[in-house]
Amino acid sequence: MAAPKKGRRAPASQGHPGRALILVLIAIVGLIGGMFYSGTLTPRLGIDLAGGTSFTLAAQNQPGKPNAINETNMKTASDIMERRVNGLGVSEAEVQTQGDNHIIVNIPKGTDAKQARQQVGTTAQLGFRPVLTNAAGTKTPEPKPSPSQSGAGGKGKGDKAAGSKAQPGTQQNASSSQSPSAKPTTQGRAVTDALKKAPSPKPTPSGPAKPSLPATPPPPPGGAAIPPALQKQLNALDCSTKQSRAAAGQKAAGAKPSDPIVACKDDGTQKYVLGPVGVEGTDVKDAKAVFDSQQGQGWIVQMDFTSEGGKKFADVTGKLATKAQPQNQFAIVLDGAVVSDPRVSERLNGGNATISGGFDQKSAEDLGNMLSYGALPLSFKIDDETTVTAALGGEQLHAGLIAGAIGLALVVLYLVAYYRGLSLVALASLCVSAILTYAIMTLLGPAIGFALNLPAVCGAIVAIGITADSFIVYFERIRDEIREGRTLRPAVERGWPRARRTILVSDFVSFLAAAVLFIVTVGKVKGFAFTLGLTTVLDVVVVFFFTKPLMTLLARRKFFADGHPWSGLDPKRLGARPPLRRRRGSAPTQTKEA
Numbered sequence: 001m002a003a004p005k006k007g008r009r010a011p012a013s014q015g016h017p018g019r020a021l022i023l024v025l026i027a028i029v030g031l032i033g034g035m036f037y038s039g040t041l042t043p044r045l046g047i048d049l050a051g052g053t054s055f056t057l058a059a060q061n062q063p064g065k066p067n068a069i070n071e072t073n074m075k076t077a078s079d080i081m082e083r084r085v086n087g088l089g090v091s092e093a094e095v096q097t098q099g100d101n102h103i104i105v106n107i108p109k110g111t112d113a114k115q116a117r118q119q120v121g122t123t124a125q126l127g128f129r130p131v132l133t134n135a136a137g138t139k140t141p142e143p144k145p146s147p148s149q150s151g152a153g154g155k156g157k158g159d160k161a162a163g164s165k166a167q168p169g170t171q172q173n174a175s176s177s178q179s180p181s182a183k184p185t186t187q188g189r190a191v192t193d194a195l196k197k198a199p200s201p202k203p204t205p206s207g208p209a210k211p212s213l214p215a216t217p218p219p220p221p222g223g224a225a226i227p228p229a230l231q232k233q234l235n236a237l238d239c240s241t242k243q244s245r246a247a248a249g250q251k252a253a254g255a256k257p258s259d260p261i262v263a264c265k266d267d268g269t270q271k272y273v274l275g276p277v278g279v280e281g282t283d284v285k286d287a288k289a290v291f292d293s294q295q296g297q298g299w300i301v302q303m304d305f306t307s308e309g310g311k312k313f314a315d316v317t318g319k320l321a322t323k324a325q326p327q328n329q330f331a332i333v334l335d336g337a338v339v340s341d342p343r344v345s346e347r348l349n350g351g352n353a354t355i356s357g358g359f360d361q362k363s364a365e366d367l368g369n370m371l372s373y374g375a376l377p378l379s380f381k382i383d384d385e386t387t388v389t390a391a392l393g394g395e396q397l398h399a400g401l402i403a404g405a406i407g408l409a410l411v412v413l414y415l416v417a418y419y420r421g422l423s424l425v426a427l428a429s430l431c432v433s434a435i436l437t438y439a440i441m442t443l444l445g446p447a448i449g450f451a452l453n454l455p456a457v458c459g460a461i462v463a464i465g466i467t468a469d470s471f472i473v474y475f476e477r478i479r480d481e482i483r484e485g486r487t488l489r490p491a492v493e494r495g496w497p498r499a500r501r502t503i504l505v506s507d508f509v510s511f512l513a514a515a516v517l518f519i520v521t522v523g524k525v526k527g528f529a530f531t532l533g534l535t536t537v538l539d540v541v542v543v544f545f546f547t548k549p550l551m552t553l554l555a556r557r558k559f560f561a562d563g564h565p566w567s568g569l570d571p572k573r574l575g576a577r578p579p580l581r582r583r584r585g586s587a588p589t590q591t592k593e594a
Contacts, residue, residue, distance in 0.1 A: 017549030031439035044445030046453030049397045055105040056384040076369040126281025129274035131329040137239035137268045239264035252336030266337045278316035283309025287371035289364035299364035300356040310351025318347035400457040422568035426471040429547045459531030474499040489555045511536045
């Protein structure tokens with residue numbers, strides 16, 4: 001009696017097919033549970049299906065800067081554009097980089113496409129402007145006519161007193177950290193604490209200072225009077241809403257660099273009257289966030305200027321250092337909004353400076369990126385713009401679903417007519433693949449921002465044929481084994497290795513095509529490639545962990561094992577020949593020649 005061969009173990013799907021089916025069931029339950037847990041039960045729809053406007057922007061190097069397009073600069077540019085889009089009051093817009101040099105901006109329905117185009121198509125404007133005066137970000141009530149002249153003066157004095165009362169506390173924080181760096185360094189580097197992030201006005205006033213908050217911003221000390229027109233604009237400016245901040249930012253960004261402006265803080269807590277631009281954003285050579293462990297300042301932002309920018313910055317800081325707060329502050333203005341307003345305590349020479357005070361890692365990196373963007377040699381052109389109404393998007397989605405239903409119906413009819421009972425295995429596998437695809441697409445929406453667009457729907461329709469093709473390959477291998485005279489159970493196991501190789505090669509080619517298409521294309525075609533690649537991977541998973549184990553179990557059932565005419569495995573219909581039987585001792589011999 002021959003000893004069994006060692007070293008070869010039956011695969012799990014053959015020895016324990018039920019385990020593979022349970023694993024698939026657990027995966028389905030987990031994915032559906034994740035959908036309910038996240039509160040997302042439908043896939044996120046793209047602009048072409050839900051309606052809205054989509055822009056594809058291509059980055060371009062400026063002359064003399066051939067290597068400016070890199071991952072860091074592209075991320076910073078996308079952050080700037082996201083700030084602009086959010087300034088339009090859009091709640092579901094998305095801005096994301098795609099490839100090495102493209103940015104995709106998707107704005108849902110209900111947004112002014114012309115305004116959005118202006119926002120995403122223009123280059124960011126960064127500048128350093130001196131602060132003439134500031135006030136709380138809410139709208140300031142107009143003063144009353146005659147008695148308010150003295151009253152306003154009284155309030156101005158009261159505010160001045162309150163400001164002087166709150167000032168020592170602020171200066172104490174600065175002086176305590178300034179003590180080790182009161183002298184300039186030997187390398188000519190800017191003193192670390194000479195440039196301090198201005199404190200927020202909210203926590204500074206104490207209890208008794210609250211009643212003295214001015215109705216009108218105080219006149220700036222030092223004799224620099226605010227023009228009445230600017231003072232009126234400042235009083236009327238309301239920075240408490242996104243829409244008002246966006247409008248103020250557009251107006252400020254459109255002003256000439258030599259003109260004073262009225263601007264809002266990017267978070268809406270303050271509003272300012274700012275002087276002409278003292279240093280252009282293009283004068284910033286580099287800016288980065290650094291953790292200062294030597295002096296214990298935490299996260300700081302280091303700036304390096306060009307040679308010309310360093311001279312301008314030294315002149316500006318020299319003038320600001322001689323003035324009282326808030327005129328010793330300069331505002332860093334990006335696209336008409338103030339992103340930071342540090343104060344200056346001394347002239348900063350050497351072409352570099354450090355901004356410190358209350359930063360965490362994220363805020364320091366954000367400010368560093370914004371400062372760097374002023375010097376980025378990048379411009380963008382709109383490669384593609386698509387505007388789809390909600391009605392047209394609904395029609396396209398409806399047409400896509402109809403096309404998918406027709407394709408699925410044709411596949412089902414073919415399977416039932418040709419494979420009969422085996423079609424139940426194919427249909428069950430298609431259902432499992434559809435559930436996995438739907439759940440994964442739904443979860444990828446909130447996870448990575450995946451949106452189901454019309455090309456993605458086309459990819460899902462094509463995937464129906466790819467998945468059905470894998471079942472057909474396996475079924476035909478089983479039928480070939482039955483035609484050779486084998487019974488169903490050996491045919492299922494012997495046909496699997498050959499079918500497996502064919503399925504893997506076919507799916508690998510499909511996945512390779514999807515990967516290449518995803519890498520080299522831009523825009524909505526990536527949705528087709530992504531969906532095609534995802535469904536191809538799921539096809540392998542379903543065939544290995546569901547179709548094959550299910551066939552192993554059904555081969556033990558009498559309906560399929562006996563070759564019922566409606567099983568699709570009837571030996572007579574398949575033209576099977578009886579198995580060859582050899583008689584003992586009748587093996588043919590070959591005559592050897594000398």
